[in-house]
Amino acid sequence: MDERKTILDVKGLRTSFFTDDGEVPAVDNVDFHIRQGEVLGIVGESGCGKSVTSLSIMGLVPSPPGKIVSGEILFQDKDLTKLSDKEMRQIRGDDIAMIFQEPMTSLNPLFTIGNQLREALKIHKKDWSKSQIQERAVEMMKLVGLPRAEALLNDYPHQLSGGMRQRVMIAMALLCDPKVLIADEPTTALDVTIQAQILKLIKNLNERLDTAVLLITHDLGVVAETCERVVVMYAGKVVEEGPVHTIFNDPQHPYTRGLLESVPDMRFKKERLYSIPGNVPKPGSIKVGCKYAARCEFAFDRCRVEDPALYQTAEDHKTRCFLFDPKEAESHDRTVVES
């Protein structure tokens, strides 16, 4: 069992958007936790609620139409969902920092890189002198492997390549030694050779600084390569959670299994790809039963009327599927799933 202490604990989180069609729960009763210094991956297809989960933690859900309807986000004994905007601003960028998919959306094109780093520092380090702030900015630029750190501080974002901008974003996120770094698809917009550099950097910083990282991605390769534990999301719910080795070598949930079988592997040629039938559902469109039932080859009557719970299947593994309900196991032939 992992002895590291839990640093962020998300419990029963439900974040909805209130639209003309009523309440659309983008994140629906989500539970997970991150331990100190750990890299946790959240993986899932588009629209499954990955970004809304991270925005909920950061207190950045666009409101209206969005709102955290219920649940707790516990960070150092504080429930972040209960904090005022002012208290949340103190935590954001200081204890918990975030990097986004497209660095240009969070860098201001009108200000130099140095200007933006210094401003971000001033918010949290009010008693620092000018030279302390400048020194820290240069130090962080060097830490993320940017060349000519000092000169680069005078450049504008558009003068940098995509990979360099993402490095600047990481430098900015790490300015105040955050305890948790949330990275939402940090390499999706980058080329693979640059992606490899950035993932290496994130892992390296995680090890050196003991920062916990929540890495959100749709890329199973990125998860396998960087994360210790994985949360798989589908249609706003956590469907499986476990250590990276078990998730990839012995996946339990039919969706996780299907997903892993359907990705082409660069190392060898599969004759034919397994393909999950049907489409990724829109959030809120499936009201009763297991959200995966319409696409699941193991679905049975109960799946269409009842919502499965997240069953504990091993000390550190959970699966939201009736096939793993101890009550079902008696009546059901488990070999179907094991095959």
Add this chain to the structure above:
Amino acid sequence: MTEPLLKVEGLKKYFPVTGGMFGRVKGQVKAVDDISFYVNEGETLGIVGESGCGKSTTGRMLMRLLDPTEGKVTFDGQELTSLSASEMRKARRDIQMVFQDPYASLNPRHSIEKILMEPLNVHNIGDPKERKRKVHEFLEIVGLSSYHAKRYPHQFSGGQRQRIGIARALMTNPKLIIADEPVSALDVSIQAQVLNLMQDLQRDLKLTYIFIAHDLGVVRHISDRVGVMYLGNMAELADTESLYEKPLHPYTQALLSAVPVPDPDFVREEVVIKGDVPSPANPPSGCRFHTRCPFKMDICSQEIPRFAEVEPGHSVACHLYEECRPQ
């Protein structure tokens, strides 16, 4: 040996770079700079490379959606690069394109029936009744239903829209389909559906594909041969097996070693390359990869390496292999 279906020789596309007050031409972006390759009937040639290396520009030139700056494209014995606009329109019946973003490439105001009917109207194929029948037939072929014909693009999911894009490309019974990132915008579970569909169609309709993508796993899965582009050049081209198992060009080696693999126990052989891709407006001298290459020699910044065969069916542009080549 039979002639290849498509033959590309010395293809170039330079875009002017304009700037300043009067929009004067300041220089050129060498988007595609002297590439040659062929595609055999019934096979799939994959083209991979990082963003901006010239994949789409190459695809568009083959269709003559863009006119090449230089070079020759021969398709089915006919030199496309010398055809007049009206002759080219006719030739396009045999070459069709599938795009990355199925939403942007389907007119939102037209019903699916109208969208699929259009290529038949343009090429004057069949009478109205036959056209309608064909639309329904192809909808079924790509895994949709004929009742979908009356719907509009926004009523479909991304994967379904890509099926419509493929159906549209098939309407004129083409021989060659150029697919530019056809699954890049799709979710993993939907990607597999579309890849399987494309493979089935190839087998049933004897199609030839040029499959452009940046995902090396997808390209390995679908291609018989693969070309790797870097900054407007073809760095390496070989049959899929040799390219992935025995990559020769240092860039291909680096690219393959950078791809994350869905297996936490996998231990990679790391070929780390530094820095970013240089700008194609100001490409490095000699070998365009020399600014990042771990094996760079003196000659590399001075002389452009020849793109030539070093083993049967395996071509590479790199000075490391200069001695291996038949002169």
